[in-house]
Amino acid sequence: MYRKIFNLAILIAAVSLYITSCTQPAKQAEQTEEVKMSGNPVFEGWYADPEGIIFDDEYWIFPTYSAPYEEQIFMDAFSSPDLVNWTKHERIIDTSRVKWAEKAMWAPAVVENKGKYFLFFGANDIQSNEESGGIGVAVADQPEGPYTDHLGEPLIPAFHNGAQPIDQFVFKDQDGKHYLIYGGWGHCNIAQLNEDYTGFIPFEDGTTFKEITPDNYVEGPFMFIKDGKYYFMWSEGGWTGPDYSVAYAIADSPFGPFERVGKVLQQDAEIATGAGHHSIIHHPDTDEWYIVYHRRPLDRTDANHRITCIDRMYFDEDGMIKPIQITHEGVAQNPL
Structure with missing residues (x-):
């Protein structure tokens, strides 16, 4: 037993x-x-002014091809399921499909509307209303294009309120209205787009372009909503120098008034210079926030040697954006 x-x-x-x-x-x-990291830059090549956005179950980045103006005659795009593995989509648009654009195709902003994808861009770097160019819009059936000219002419071909027609961003408000926020030369405008993006809807006072310029604004506007507040971000300093940076303000309306809070993204002498012209990606499920931006490697002095990077963005308990640490590691893999 x-x-x-x-x-x-x-x-x-x-x-x-x-x-x-x-x-x-x-x-x-x-x-x-080991946790897989994106690394910075997130993809190879000279790219700047990145627009980061989520379409369906993929992250997308639409950047400027960083080269002399005469060579900026096309745009590429990049997609990823997880922020780590990126696929390049070449020449989603070029000057052969936008007859009035000759050079300096800048700062793409892409939005989906009624099953179509609309790409807003600046072209020709016009210096006065006597020159041809400005902000255009193109359309495609899928995010990777190919995009074709939507209007056959610029959407904004002239200066308004002193704002050079460049660096456009499409902002969708909580009521479904779409606004184009744009401007260089130290001035920023907001205008309400019509339903098919062929023009604008005037405001109640009869004006079309309202200036919302905060202190120290230079270019590169971006706006998002968090906890009912409107966060307005922009680039300061000169894009060719080490002092390029990003600042922000908070308001109760997309029209402001926007009082500058301070810088949140700037160079790190140990990592890179000229960190600026950014966009924001918000993961809808994990409530993680990412800043997508360009910067210049320490061993480079050419103005066009800019690379696209991603780092985390955090808020404090009062909703203020914490200073952003730029890194070589980038961000962790995060599938949608």
Whole structure:
């Protein structure tokens, strides 16, 4: 009787040891598995002014091809399921499909509307109303294009309120209205787009372009809503220099008034210079926030040697944006 009990105890112990030996390596592997990081830059090549956005189950980045103006005659796009693995989509638009654009195709902003994708861009870097160019819009059936000219002419071909027609961003408000926020030369305008993006809807006072310029604004506007507040961000300094940076303000309306809070993104002498012209991606499920921006490697002095990077953006308990740390590591893999 005692021998049977003893033998049964040995058998139970042996089975338990076997199960432990089978599962322990898996647990150890699970504990030591490395987190995959995007690295910065997130993809190879000279790219700037990145527009980051989510379409369906993919992250997208639409940047400017960073080169001399005469070579900026096309745009590429990049897509990723997880922020780590990126696919390049070449020449989603070029000057052969936008006859009035000759050079300096800048700062794409892409939005989906009624099953179509609309790409807003600046072209020709006009210096006065006597020159041809400005902000255009193109359309495609899918995010990767190919995009074709929507109007056959610029949507905004002239200066309003002193704002050079560049650096456009499409903002969708909580009531479904779409606004174009844009401007260089230290001035920023907001205008309400009509339903098919062929023009604008005047405001109640009869004006079409309202200036919302905050202190120190230079270019590169971006806006988002968090907890009912409107966060307005922009670039300061000169894009060719190390002092390029990003600042922000908060208001109760997309029209402001926007009082500058301070800088949140700037160079790090140990990592890179000229960190600016950004966009924001908000993961809808995990409530993680990412800033997508360009910067210049420390060993580069050419103005067009800009790379696209991603880092995390955090808020404090009062909803203020914490200073952003630029990194070489980038962000962790995060599938949609």
